[in-house]
Amino acid sequence: MRKTRSFTTTILWAFIILNISSIMILTFSIKHEDGERALNSAKTSLLEIVTEKSELISISLKNIEDKTENMADWMEYFLAQDSSDKITASYYVKNGVLVRKEIINRSPNNYSAVFSPNNIAMTPQIIKEINMTENMDPIFSKVLQHEIMLQWVYIATKNELLRVLPFYDVGVFKDDHWQTGDTFYQIANEKNNPERDSVWTSPYVDYLGTGWTISCSHPVYDSNNNMFGVVCADVGIDELKERFLEGFKLGESGKIYLLTDSGSIIYHPDYQIRAEKQGELYNKNIFDDNSISPVKIQILKQALLQKESLFQFTDHGQEKMLSSCRIDGQPWTVIIEINKKEFLSQNRINGETLAQLILIGIILAIVLVVILYYEFSIPMKSLVEGVRTLSEGGFGRVRYNTGFFEINELSEAFNNMNDNLQKYTESILQKNNEITTVLNAIDGVLVIIDTDKNVRIANKRSEERLLQENRHIHKCYAILANRNEICEYCILDKILREKQPAEKNLTIGSEIYKNIYYPIIEANGEIKEIVILSQCITKSIAMKTELQQIEKMAEIGQFSAAIAHEIKNPLAVIKGAAYIMKTYNKGFTDAGAYTEEIAQVENAVKEAEHVIATLLDFSSRDTGVSGLVDLKKIIEQILMISNKEIIKKDIKVSIDIKLEPFFYSGKIEPIKIILQNLINNSIQAINKNGQVCVYAGKTSENQLSIIVKDNGSGISIRPKAKIFEPFITTKKESGGTGIGLWITKTLVDGMDGSICLDEEISKGTEIKVILPIIAE
Structure with missing residues (x-):
């Protein structure tokens, strides 16, 4: 056997030589400087860093403002609802102070604590406030789950009631403590916040003992435009530091801090004041520090007046760089300060050295390329051609002739793989044909999707639907629901979590589809794909x-x-x-x-x-024979069948039929079903002492108009016209299926008629049906 060299050894020696040369070159290049290029790079980097910090803080604070405003909207909604003036067993008075018991083994962040000072009497109005604000517990809980920066969310009312989540021992408050005197309340009251916006406090010592805090407060007003209280969300200064300001390193001298427009300190690593007294404001102003040079004070004042800025100055004999960026929506500015020399040293390289580095690298590369070309590239071309042929579906063995034994073994292994793949491919093609035949034989749309909702496999009916809709989005919701975005109530996340098959009915236009989902679980227990079968x-x-x-x-x-x-x-x-x-x-x-x-x-x-x-x-x-239709007679028959419920609810029924019996060509049974569904819905919508009006008349010689109107509870679904879609119901508690009006519309459409809902009336419901008729 001919002696061959190791390809791996050759590459290793080449790698060692190249790296030693690179280290020598890099060591030499560090000694040279390119001041102008380094300075421009430093300026750009510093501005990008401070802008990024500013944008991140702005986005986070804006999210908290939006959630605070949303909580206030929920509270105003609950104020408009009726509430009991009876206090529940979960509240009790201790030393004259109203507090709330803590449930044993409760889930975290879903049970609020309550505090009302001992000098506030438990009047029915106060008890109503307690019960109304308790509705905020699930709202507070959801906010805490989605906004991890928040420490506390709470509401403080004008009557000194405080409700806070998570649950906390409110014994930290004095028995006569009034919330309306605290900074988070004062900043949002009628006097200080007439615009009723979300506002932020200056840093102050949290009353619940978690240190320095800033609060986002939003006022709550009742339906009489009287202030009810404020909803607040607290962010700890430590959380703000840990998330955005600490852990930031630009050399040993780099520091980042946060100032207000007037120079008040929100955070500065050089000014750490111990939190002691509850409610104490952090009023430290950086311009009051006599140790800061006048030059730096002037630079800071200019920075606070601009949206973005970059300054170079000399402070106590040191050249420094200072970059700033204002936070959108807040009177705050993020500032980065660093020694210029230290920052520039990270960005310097000499152009001449770079040219030398490139030249040496080219020479070394040429040497390595010559070696690899004759001993590696030429033999590998044969392998590449073989692989390309294999990838295109062809098969063929390759020849090899090289001094590297690894390539010889690779070539031999490739030839063996080629033979085996040829056998496997023939077998797979046969199985694929069998599977394709089975999939295309299935009655309905069948797709296999991955966890990102991308369609991997689809049967023939799925592809036909995709072509009919002329869609380019190969997502499950495009094929199954004819949508450009994820379905509103998608259950795929639930299937991925529970790893169980599921079923769901989906409405697309006037059609109803039953979707069955089968997760494909791998050996490691994870779901890689999901099979979906959709049938009309x-x-x-x-x-x-x-x-x-x-x-x-x-x-x-x-x-x-x-x-x-x-x-x-x-x-x-x-x-x-x-x-x-x-x-x-x-x-x-x-x-x-x-x-x-x-x-x-x-x-x-x-x-x-x-x-x-x-x-x-x-x-x-119904015999299906055309004949005369007496609407008045049919309506009276329906009312007689429902007479028991009409008498029970004391409903007044008025019938206004402005036409004689008319000749109708077609089945009369659908007309009965339409009238029965509409009249029964009106009767069921009335609780007591209501009124149902039924009108029928001709709009023309060949058109019949039927109007059923009631003054019941109305339709809470928006838009109201959705009630004609299947499975949409306002009577879930009483067992409503949500297909009555859908069947009614289907019958009307089948008679070439129309049905519509008056969405303008403020109380009750009015439905109008137009049907074509043939005059006698």
């Missing part, structure tokens, strides 16, 4: 609902027929007896003494016969 179930739901309606009508018909059968004979007997009594009364009693009573019996028999006839007529099966 609109027809099945509509058919099921229609069958239920038909069964319901059939039950009414059977029930009516049974009643008619059971009481037909007794009614005939009563009717005959009444006739005999009437005859007897005329001939054998004095002046017909029982005429009125006999008439009442006859009227009762007629009413019973009318009720039975009405039920039998309403529940009779």
Whole structure:
């Protein structure tokens, strides 16, 4: 066997020589300076650093302001709601101070503490405030979960009530402590904050013992435009330092600090004052420090007046650089200060040395390239060509001739891999054809997605839908939901978390799809992909609902027929007896003494016969034959069936039918279902003493207008027109399915009609249906 050299050894020696040369070159280059280039680079770097710090602080403080304002909006919403004036068992008075018990084994950050001083009487109004503010606990908890910078969130009312989260022992307060005198309240009250904005305090000692703090306060006003209190979010100065200001290093002399427009210190590493007294303000001003040179004071004053600035100056014999940037939305400025010489030393390199470095590097590279070209590149080309052929789906063995035994072994290994891949590829192609056939045979859309919602595999129906929509977004929500963004109630995160199959119905336009999700779990327990099967179930739901309606009508018909059968004979007997009594009364009693009573019996028999006839007529099966439609008669039949609930709720029903029975070409059953759904919805929407109005009339010779209006609870869903979509309901508590109005709209659309909702009325609901008719 021919003796060969090691490719690895050759590369190693070349690497050692190259690195030794590089170290020598770098050592030589450090001794040279390029002042102008280094200074420009330093200026740019310093401005970029201070601007980045300013932007990060601005974004964080703006997020906290937005969340504080949102909490205030929630409190104003709760103020508009009714609240009990009974205090719950979780509150008690200790030494005249109202506090709250702490639940054992409670979850963190979801249970607030309460404090009310001993000189505030527990009036019904105060108790209402306690109960109303307790609604803020989940709001506070969510804010703390999403904003990790916050130490406390709380509300302080004008009546001296304090509610704070997380739970804390409020014994730190004096029994007669008033919150309205504290700085976080004073800064946001009517006098100091007439614009009602979110405002920030100066640093002060936190009342709950966590050190120096700044608070974002936002006022809360009730519906009468009277101030109710303030909602606050506290950020510790230590948290601000740790997140943005500490751990910052630009050499030994570099420091970063935060000043207000007037020079008051928010944070400075050289000014650390111990927090002692609750509520104590940190009023240290940097311009009051006599140890600072006049030159530096002048520079700082100029920096505080500008959006961005960069200064060079001499302070106590040292050349320094100072860069500043104002924080958007705050009267604060971030300042970085460093010794110029130390900063420039990090950015210097000599141009001549760089040229020498490049020349030496080129020479070394040429030597290395010559060696590798003959001993490595040429043999590797053969391997590359073989790999390229393999990547294009072809197969072929390669020849090799080199002095490196590693490349010889690599070539031999490649030839073995080529043979094995050829066998495996043929097998995989066969399996792939089988899988593709199975996927395309599935009834519905089937896709396989990764954890980023990208579609990896799709059956033929999925690809057809993508082409129909002309979409370029290969995301699951593009194919399954016809959307350009993630679905509002996406359950994929839940599946990734719980690692269990799931089902969900999805509404797209007027169609309903049932999506089934199957996670593919790997050996390590992680989910890499998810299989989604989407099938249209609109027809099945509509058919099921229609069958239920038909069964319901059939039950009414059977029930009516049974009643008619059971009481037909007794009614005939009563009717005959009444006739005999009437005859007897005329001939054998004095002046017909029982005429009125006999008439009442006859009227009762007629009413019973009318009720039975009405039920039998309403529940009779639709023959599908065209004929006359008497809307007034149908409406009265529906009201008679719902008469029990109408009487129970004391509902007044008015019927205004401005047309005679008309000829309709088609099934009459859908008209009954439409009217029954609309009238029943109006009756269910009324709690008590309401009114339902039903109007019907012609808008033209071939158009029928039906209006059902009530003064019930109205529709809370926005926009209101969404109630015609499937599974949208305002009656979840009472078991509403949310498909009644959807079926109604489907029936109207099937009759070439239209249905709309009046969204302008402030109370109740009004629905208008337009149907085409054929005049007699």
